[in-house]
Amino acid sequence: MKKLLYSIVxxxxxxxxxxxxYAQKVSKLxxxxxxxxxxxxxxYGWMTEWKVPGCAISIVKDGQVLWSVGxxxxxxxxxxxxxxxxLFPIASCSKSFTAAAMAxxxxxxxxxxxxxxxxxxxDFELNDTEAEHTVMVxxxxxxxxxxxxxxxxxxxxSLDRKAIFKSLKYLTLSKKPYEQYQYNNLMYMVAGVLIExxxxxxxxKFVEERLLKPLKMNQTVLTYPELFKSTDYAKxxxxxxxxxxxxxxxxxxxxxxPAGAVKSNAEDMSHWLLMQxxxxxxxxxxxxxxxxLKENHIPLTVVYPTEAKYPELGxxxxxxxxxxxxxxxAQRLQxxxxxxxxRSQMTLFPNNNIxxxxxxxxxxxxxxxxNVVTNSLTDMLFNxxxxxxxxxxxxxxxxxxxxxxxxxxxxxANRILFASMSHNIDNYTGIYEHPAYGIxxxxxxxxxxxxxxxxxxxxxxxxxxxxxxxxxMLDNMPIQFMTNFKGAIDQVQIDFPNAGIIQFLKKQ
Numbered sequence: 001m002k003k004l005l006y007s008i009v010x011x012x013x014x015x016x017x018x019x020x021x022y023a024q025k026v027s028k029l030x031x032x033x034x035x036x037x038x039x040x041x042x043x044y045g046w047m048t049e050w051k052v053p054g055c056a057i058s059i060v061k062d063g064q065v066l067w068s069v070g071x072x073x074x075x076x077x078x079x080x081x082x083x084x085x086x087l088f089p090i091a092s093c094s095k096s097f098t099a100a101a102m103a104x105x106x107x108x109x110x111x112x113x114x115x116x117x118x119x120x121x122x123d124f125e126l127n128d129t130e131a132e133h134t135v136m137v138x139x140x141x142x143x144x145x146x147x148x149x150x151x152x153x154x155x156x157x158s159l160d161r162k163a164i165f166k167s168l169k170y171l172t173l174s175k176k177p178y179e180q181y182q183y184n185n186l187m188y189m190v191a192g193v194l195i196e197x198x199x200x201x202x203x204x205k206f207v208e209e210r211l212l213k214p215l216k217m218n219q220t221v222l223t224y225p226e227l228f229k230s231t232d233y234a235k236x237x238x239x240x241x242x243x244x245x246x247x248x249x250x251x252x253x254x255x256x257x258p259a260g261a262v263k264s265n266a267e268d269m270s271h272w273l274l275m276q277x278x279x280x281x282x283x284x285x286x287x288x289x290x291x292x293l294k295e296n297h298i299p300l301t302v303v304y305p306t307e308a309k310y311p312e313l314g315x316x317x318x319x320x321x322x323x324x325x326x327x328x329x330a331q332r333l334q335x336x337x338x339x340x341x342x343r344s345q346m347t348l349f350p351n352n353n354i355x356x357x358x359x360x361x362x363x364x365x366x367x368x369x370x371n372v373v374t375n376s377l378t379d380m381l382f383n384x385x386x387x388x389x390x391x392x393x394x395x396x397x398x399x400x401x402x403x404x405x406x407x408x409x410x411x412x413a414n415r416i417l418f419a420s421m422s423h424n425i426d427n428y429t430g431i432y433e434h435p436a437y438g439i440x441x442x443x444x445x446x447x448x449x450x451x452x453x454x455x456x457x458x459x460x461x462x463x464x465x466x467x468x469x470x471x472x473m474l475d476n477m478p479i480q481f482m483t484n485f486k487g488a489i490d491q492v493q494i495d496f497p498n499a500g501i502i503q504f505l506k507k508q
Contacts (some may be wrong), residue, residue, distance in 0.1 A: 019402070020062075034052070036059075038097070039376065040071070041357070044071065044072075046048075047369070050362070050365035051239065051363055051364040052072065052470060053072050055083050055235060055369075056070045056083075056088065056275070056362070057069050057373070058084065058274045060277065060353070060354050060355040061353060061355075062064045065078065065274075068084040068267055068270055069266065070082035070083040075234070076244065079490070083500075084267045085267055087227055087263050088359040089236075089249075089340070091336075091338050091339035091344060092185075092335060092337040092344070093262065093335050093336070093346050094257075094258070094259065094261055095260070095319075095335060096296070097258075098191050098195070098207075098259070099141050099296045099320040099321030100211060100288055100318075101207055102320070103292035103295060103296055104292070105169055106295070107292050108443075111137060112137065113136065113138040114138065114504075116136055116142070117139075118133055118135075119209060120137070122151075124168075125147075125169035126173065128173045131173055131181050137191075137194065138295075138320060139177060139178075139187075140190050140191040141191055142319065142320055143184050143318055144178050144180070145175050145182075146174065146176050146177045146178075147168075147182065147187060148174045148182050149186075149284070149498040149499055150496075150499045151186075151498070152437060152496050152500075153167060154185070156252055156473060157455075158454070159252070165190065165193055168190070170434070171186075178306050181301045181303050185260065186254050188258045189255075192257060193258075195465055204261075207222060208266075214282065214285050217264065218346070219265055219267065222306055223261065227263045234342075236248075236341030236361045237341045237361070237362045238340075238362075238364065239364040239438075241407065246341075247340040248365060266359070270357065273346065273356075273357060275288075276293070279293060280292070296319055296419065297319050298319050299352070301317065302315065302316075313326065322334070327349075327375070327378060332347050332349055336367055338367070343366065343370055344357075344360070344370070345357070345358050345371070358370050368396065369386075371393055372389045372393050375387065376389055381411070385432055415463055416464040420465075421466060427447075428449055428481055429443050430442055432491065433503045433505060433507050437502050437504065438454065440452075440492060442492070449462075452474070458471060458474050466489075470494070475496060477497070478494070478495040480492070491503050491504060491506055
């Protein structure tokens, strides 16, 4: 009995000592450190809710790195953890690097923002001759050339940058230049080609020599072969039947590298944020002039569709490589990045000398998770009453799911049941081609019609008559077979998102 009493008393004493020790440690933390410690716990909770295996975050403030952390797993199979040095493809956050590279050439007098692209690239050709001669250098970087996305030209294809550049003349513009904001990866690729022609170095070499090295971003790479040489990079994941599966690295993003090929980490990206906030200067070196970098940050076009969903947010504009808006009264510069299963976001508050970077390895949460974290960190850093962004983003996601389900119901309501194909199934098979979008091979299987496109296998689900819906890579995209005056099937039309209807003509 005495032994039991002794053990209980000893346990209480040790427990008390442990609590005092913990309290002493906590008391030594600054208010900001304690807030970040508490925020880290919240982020872990959000990661579980949003199905995000791993993420990395860096925060800079007043010229210093305030926080650089890796959370969760970079590989769910091996259970390896994310570190601040773990590399993630940051996708379209790369656009700010291309805009900055162009700014350096402006500083050197080799490029003028307001000169036509044709002046530097005589072989630059668009489907619209007037636009071809009108589009200026800064238009390539501000999404106002009139060309819609046409991402399926390069996405998962085997085309290289040169081939994609040559294919531009076969892509239809949907607007006149300056008429409307249309996010466009291909025009950033053109900006990279221009940098190459003017500098005499590839885009990759120029970015490495003129940006990465002076910024001491020594771990950042620009191609997948370089990434795979690293021992510390994240794998990415997508949702499949409520489970996370590997998304792979087959997007072909390196072909349009200037639009989205940077692979970086929390540590290196803190250097990038510091340079942006310090008016082009990093440590003792002026990498870009304050004047030219400011051109990257100035609004050039209103982001369409125009919307400010919450009273804390202003309307969004786009400069060159950066969105501009307002968050709770503070000027904010921001850009997102999405490729395979990776989602990233970088944020600057130039008037408050604060920058935030976050990168994740799950597309299951799309941008909802990174918005929750970035906005919550902002509330903390500005010492503002915290908004429940987690609940807001959950509602946004629910609304998006509802809208998609409503669209599907409306689509199915127009379906004519038992309306069979107009021809024997063999008449639909063959090779169809578009000069920019490439080859679409239609063949027969035990499931019905299938397609091979950009090395991807796609099931075609019969809807009615000669109208089908794609699956897999062409998920839910309308696909229609067309006949000529002789009654023979001679083309396939696919309604690509953000591009419109593209015609593939039958070759054999």
